[in-house]
Structure formats: structure tokens, C-alpha cells
Amino acid sequence: MRAISQQNFIQQLSIDCVIFGYKDGNLQVLIPKLNLIGDFWALPSGFIFQHESIDQAAQRILEERAGLKEVFLDQFRVFGDAQRTNRAFFKKMVDLNQEKFGEIFIEKDDYDWITKRFVSIGYYALVDINKVNPRTTELDESIDWYDVHDIPEMILDHNQQVQQALEMLRINFDHKLIWFNLLxxxxxxxxxxxxxxxxxxxxxxxxxxxxxxxxxxxxxxxxxxxxxxxxxxxxxxxxxx
Amino acid sequence: MRAISQQNFIQQLSIDCVIFGYKDGNLQVLIPKLNLIGDFWALPSGFIFQHESIDQAAQRILEERAGLKEVFLDQFRVFGDAQRTNRAFFKKMVDLNQEKFGEIFIEKDDYDWITKRFVSIGYYALVDINKVNPRTTELDESIDWYDVHDIPEMILDHNQQVQQALEMLRINFDHKLIWFNLLxxxxxxxxxxxxxxxxxxxxxxxxxxxxxxxxxxxxxxxxxxxxxxxxxxxxxxxxxx
The missing domain is CATH 1.10.10.10 (Winged helix-like DNA-binding domain superfamily/Winged helix DNA-binding domain)
Known part of the structure; x- marks a missing residue:
């Protein structure tokens, strides 16, 4: 499993991707299930390297975590409540998965880093499900499309993020219609x-x-x-x- | 002059406020001129304490830097280019103002901190100019309303931020009309x-x-x-x- 180190990332800042998919008259959302003990679903997420823009980071994260390239991704909202990172929950997740986290986060400092408060920049996209091929990574047990009305309970505020992304998708739909390339x-x-x-x-x-x-x-x-x-x-x- | 220390802030993350004002059929923008040697204009800006939400931080910053309370502030975009913080420019500004910066940033570490790359969350508002009373702070030489067509050249990407805020104001205007309280x-x-x-x-x-x-x-x-x-x-x- 790939090691993740805090060294080259901006601290306390993350990116979450809400990927809507359109197929056969349905709106779906792409959600990986984490490769951990316990059932944990989470949006494709990651961190920002010091040398890359946040837009580049979002594209890289979506490719690394879901295998999707050259998707028209846009920001929709920043999630910045002081209590949004439920540290007790994270600690439980870490405790349940000591061994796996030991492989992912090499240093003790990196455990501490990941359980700090994070401000997260939400990105969203709308893709044609027939044109993309999501794939799992070593971090995920599975990755699936879920009907927007039937989404699993995710970690943190990820369910709320999907609702806010959907609201922004609707507000911007007239303006962004051409970019989405769905017809x-x-x-x-x-x-x-x-x-x-x-x-x-x-x-x-x-x-x-x-x-x-x-x-x-x-x-x-x-x-x-x-x-x-x-x-x-x-x-x-x-x-x- | 008040000392600013990095200690309690989230690192490399800032907030900028674009405050539009409506008066007598004109759209204006509130811009302080920094109390520094050299002519430096900048949007009302600040940092996020570890214990506060980003929305709380934005309200506090707007009050501290412009004396405005209870304004309907909303996020519009995150500015996250890797090169947006022009370190050479900042160094020049710091060099020109050694003495003043010495009073603001006590520790050498704090100088270094402030010249790092920052990702900035842009907030915007639209207020009735007749209903607010902006005031200068010790950080500013003056604070004035500028016609949106005639804005001074500001530091960093602040001029670009005003343009993007204006675009978002227009996209959301139908939806946010009631909140702005301008009639x-x-x-x-x-x-x-x-x-x-x-x-x-x-x-x-x-x-x-x-x-x-x-x-x-x-x-x-x-x-x-x-x-x-x-x-x-x-x-x-x-x-x-």
C-alpha cells in the first residue's frame, strides 16, 4: 500500500470530489468504499501538494482515486466548520484499522496530522456514465455509482456535500450546460x-x-x-x- | 500596533472579502489602503483561528478590518494557484516596511509564515452604502468606496477576485435578492x-x-x-x- 506523508502537502486543507453521473434518465453519484475494517464510504478525496494549484490537485485526486481523467471539474463550496472533522470518529476508525493505517501513514506525526481539523474544498462534475470507467485503488474496497436518492451514509459531512453540490449544479446548469457534454x-x-x-x-x-x-x-x-x-x-x- | 502571530491560525489559508456597495445608482467596492510605506491597496483580509468556522472568521475579519457587522457574507470562490502569492513582491513590501512589519510580526518565524503560499477563500457581500459605516484600523491608512469601473491596482490577485465576485453576484442575484436588503x-x-x-x-x-x-x-x-x-x-x- 502506498505511504501517505504530510511532508509535501498544505496542512489542514483537503479536496473532496462529488461526481454526478447521468445514465438512462438517472442521476447517480460515484462513491468509493474504503478498504478498511468497518463499513466506511467517503467521497474521492485527497490533499494539495505545495507545488500544484488547487484545480490541478482536484484533477490529480480524481484520477488517483477514481481513474477519471480530463473531467470538467469545478469548485462549488468550501466546508469549514471548526467541528466538521469528528476526531472521536476518526480515532475509532484509526483504532479499528491500526495495521492498515500503519502501512499508509508511516510516521506517528502523520497519524496526528490526519486527525487534525481540515477545511475542505468541494469540487463537482457531471459526467456521462457511458463514457467513463471508474476503477478502485489500493485505498478502496469498491467504487460504485449510487442513485442520488439512495446514497450510503458517508464519513464527515460528505452526505451534506452531495446535497450542496446538487444545489450548485442546478443553479449553474443553464450556464454550464455546454461544458457537461451530456448530449x-x-x-x-x-x-x-x-x-x-x-x-x-x-x-x-x-x-x-x-x-x-x-x-x-x-x-x-x-x-x-x-x-x-x-x-x-x-x-x-x-x-x- | 497590534501584533499578529501565526500561532493560532490555520497555516497557508486566508480569507478575502469583496464588499460591494449600492448607492445612488452606482455599484462600488470597499477597499482599504494599507498603512505602509509605498502605495498598497488590498481587500479586507485575514486568517482563520483554529477554533472558529470559516464563516465566523469571515465575519470577524470584516468587522476587524472594516468595522462592518452582521453583513450577509457568502463564499464565492477559492483562489488557489500555486504562484498566486508573489513572494518577490511580498519581500519588497516587507523590505520597504521593515520597521512597521517589526511591530506587526514579532517573531522572525512569523515573517516567513506570511510570505508562504496562501490559498484564499473569497467571500462577498452587497450592502446599502447608506446603512454602513466603514472605519479604518491601525493596519490601514484609509478605507474608501471605489466605483466598480475604477478600482485601484491591488496586491496579489485581488483585482481578479473582484471580477469573479461580480460574476457570482450576477449568477446568484435572482436567488439572493431578498437577502441583500437593498430596497x-x-x-x-x-x-x-x-x-x-x-x-x-x-x-x-x-x-x-x-x-x-x-x-x-x-x-x-x-x-x-x-x-x-x-x-x-x-x-x-x-x-x-
Missing amino acids: PEKFTMKELQKLYEVVFDKPFRRNNFQKKMLDLDVLERLEKKFTGAANKAPFLYRFKK | PEKFTMKELQKLYEVVFDKPFRRNNFQKKMLDLDVLERLEKKFTGAANKAPFLYRFKK
Whole structure:
């Protein structure tokens, strides 16, 4: 198992990644189960090297902890309650896993370091589940997609982080839509509406939705989709460059 | 002058406050000029004690550095480039101000601490300039409101922070409108439109604006404003509870 040392990290600062996945009309969240005695789920997380930016750290952590590369990751919130790192809980986790932690954290100082208060920068992304291949690392027993309505209880404030990330995803969805890259190059208004309905977890009225989308001024209308029945065929759209 | 010691702070983590002020149809930013040899402007900034949450720290810093209490402050972005703390610049500032820094930072270790890389959490607020009384502290030579189009060159990435805060203010404006508390209890659609035009720095078309606002479903329509000419009098609105 890889040793983690505090030496080259910024102290008391971490990064957590909330990775939403879209597939078959469902919104899911990517969550590893830690390779420890006891059932501990936690968001893909890590620390910031002195020489890298926080954005670079987030990308590296997501690659190291979940095998995902070149994902459009963005910050959504910093979690900085003085009591968010439950030291009693952490101590229990460490005690249960003395041997494993002994392999991960070589020095006694590193145990102390990891149980200090941490301020954590939350990053989020929304990916097409068909286009990514998460993998476990030596730190994890498994890594799975969970329906956003049915997420396991995680350590620290990670469940709360998912809720806040979802709120930010919704607030920014109109603005970030193009970056998320969740639709084929050409798509129908109905496909776009389905994506919105999954993210917002509620139905939209067809006419209102279409008007809202056209008002955003990000769509370019193309030819009709070929379905054989020309008069009922829906128009295709793509995002303006 | 008050001594600042690294002892009780989280290392390498700071908070910067972008305080927008609204007055007479103008958007302004509150910026202190540091009480140093050389002309150095900087956002109201500070560090996080081990025992306080980042939100508490932001409130305390804003009170200590600008005399503002109970302001609706919110995070908008973390600034974490590895090179954002220009150590050469800081060294020059320290060298120019040996004597003053000697009074602020007692120990040699504290000099070193302050010139390390810092990750900074940006907080922002929008206040009614008529309702607040900024004051200078011993760290500042002056503190003034500057028009958002005419801001002095500040240290570090503080000018960039103002731009990013403004972007976030606009993205969140519909959602945060009620919290900002910038209008009288009852107001006309025209007054609301003027506020939007100042924040977004562009004109809105009256009918479109009114429709957008009513669609937000946060306004309650009241009686007409008494002007003497009943048929032309505008309706008054207030925010729904």
C-alpha cells in the first residue's frame, strides 16, 4: 500500500470530489468504499501538494482515486466548520484499522496530522456514465455509482456535500450546460428536457421549457430529425459555438 | 500596533472579502489602503483561528478590518494557484516596511509564515452604502468606496477576485435578492429594475424585466403608489415572506 506523508502537502486543507453521473434518465453519484475494517464510504478525496494549484490537485485526486481523467471539474463550496472533522470518529476508525493505517501513514506525526481539523474544498462534475470507467485503488474496497436518492451514509459531512453540490449544479446548469457534454452533437428538445428533468428531479411543461431554452440563446436549430413521418418529426438542435 | 502571530491560525489559508456597495445608482467596492510605506491597496483580509468556522472568521475579519457587522457574507470562490502569492513582491513590501512589519510580526518565524503560499477563500457581500459605516484600523491608512469601473491596482490577485465576485453576484442575484436588503420594504418595479441595471451594468427592457421578475415568484403586488395621478401611478411590490 502506498505511504501517505504530510511532508509535501498544505496542512489542514483537503479536496473532496462529488461526481454526478447521468445514465438512462438517472442521476447517480460515484462513491468509493474504503478498504478498511468497518463499513466506511467517503467521497474521492485527497490533499494539495505545495507545488500544484488547487484545480490541478482536484484533477490529480480524481484520477488517483477514481481513474477519471480530463473531467470538467469545478469548485462549488468550501466546508469549514471548526467541528466538521469528528476526531472521536476518526480515532475509532484509526483504532479499528491500526495495521492498515500503519502501512499508509508511516510516521506517528502523520497519524496526528490526519486527525487534525481540515477545511475542505468541494469540487463537482457531471459526467456521462457511458463514457467513463471508474476503477478502485489500493485505498478502496469498491467504487460504485449510487442513485442520488439512495446514497450510503458517508464519513464527515460528505452526505451534506452531495446535497450542496446538487444545489450548485442546478443553479449553474443553464450556464454550464455546454461544458457537461451530456448530449449527442445533435439532439432534440425532448432529449434536452429529459436531462433537465433528471437534474432538477421534477417535470417541466413542454412549451415553457422550450421557450426558456430558446431564450438562453445557446441553441442552434438544425434540420428535422428523420423519422419517416416528416410532419411530426422533431427539430434537431446543437449548441452554438 | 497590534501584533499578529501565526500561532493560532490555520497555516497557508486566508480569507478575502469583496464588499460591494449600492448607492445612488452606482455599484462600488470597499477597499482599504494599507498603512505602509509605498502605495498598497488590498481587500479586507485575514486568517482563520483554529477554533472558529470559516464563516465566523469571515465575519470577524470584516468587522476587524472594516468595522462592518452582521453583513450577509457568502463564499464565492477559492483562489488557489500555486504562484498566486508573489513572494518577490511580498519581500519588497516587507523590505520597504521593515520597521512597521517589526511591530506587526514579532517573531522572525512569523515573517516567513506570511510570505508562504496562501490559498484564499473569497467571500462577498452587497450592502446599502447608506446603512454602513466603514472605519479604518491601525493596519490601514484609509478605507474608501471605489466605483466598480475604477478600482485601484491591488496586491496579489485581488483585482481578479473582484471580477469573479461580480460574476457570482450576477449568477446568484435572482436567488439572493431578498437577502441583500437593498430596497425599501415597499418598492416599485422601476426601483427594482434600476438595482438590476446597476448590478448587471446594462439596461433591461421594461416589459421583459417585469415578466422575468413576476416569473421568479418572489414578489407580492400591493396597492398603487400614491402620486396624485391615480391612473398613471405604479404598483408597489414587496418580497414574499
